[in-house]
Amino acid sequence: MDKSLYMEEALKEAYKAYNKGETPIGAVIVKDGEIIARAHNLTEELSDSTAHAEILAIRQASEKLGGWRLINCDLYVTMEPCIMCSGAIINSRIKNVIIGTRHIKNSKMERQHEFKIDYFRDNNVEVTFGVLEDECSHILQEFFRALRIKY
Numbered sequence: 001m002d003k004s005l006y007m008e009e010a011l012k013e014a015y016k017a018y019n020k021g022e023t024p025i026g027a028v029i030v031k032d033g034e035i036i037a038r039a040h041n042l043t044e045e046l047s048d049s050t051a052h053a054e055i056l057a058i059r060q061a062s063e064k065l066g067g068w069r070l071i072n073c074d075l076y077v078t079m080e081p082c083i084m085c086s087g088a089i090i091n092s093r094i095k096n097v098i099i100g101t102r103h104i105k106n107s108k109m110e111r112q113h114e115f116k117i118d119y120f121r122d123n124n125v126e127v128t129f130g131v132l133e134d135e136c137s138h139i140l141q142e143f144f145r146a147l148r149i150k151y
């Protein structure tokens with residue numbers, strides 16, 4: 001199946017987060033062509049700073065597979081994972097990470113981006129950027145624009 005079809009599913013999760021006032025990021029985990037986990041950010045709802053879409057999806061997938069090693073699994077996420085989630089992705093043995101859009105660019109994020117690229121590479125995780133980039137970036141822009149108007 002085409003990568004963009006799985007990213008569409010991650011985007012649907014991002015929209016669920018958007019509609020709850022959560023940072024609109026979604027993730028799905030795919031094994032053998034099948035989506036085995038899907039999640040969106042729930043940091044506000046769960047009052048949990050670690051409740052990022054990727055972490056929640058990894059927990060679901062581990063439960064489903066009955067173990068923490070997500071061998072031959074691919075993770076699709078609408079925005080570049082943070083350092084915490086990058087660590088969780090590596091620890092869970094996910095093979096491929098497919099990313100919609102990068103973090104909003106500034107010098108701090110640029111340094112972190114470079115670090116993450118090396119971190120993934122050193123741990124044999126393949127990373128693909130820019131799948132449905134415009135759509136994934138659009139929802140984030142809308143969310144942050146609305147916040148600026150509100151506050």
Ligand SMILES: [Zn+2]
Binds near residue numbers: 052081083084086
């Ligand atoms: Zn994260």
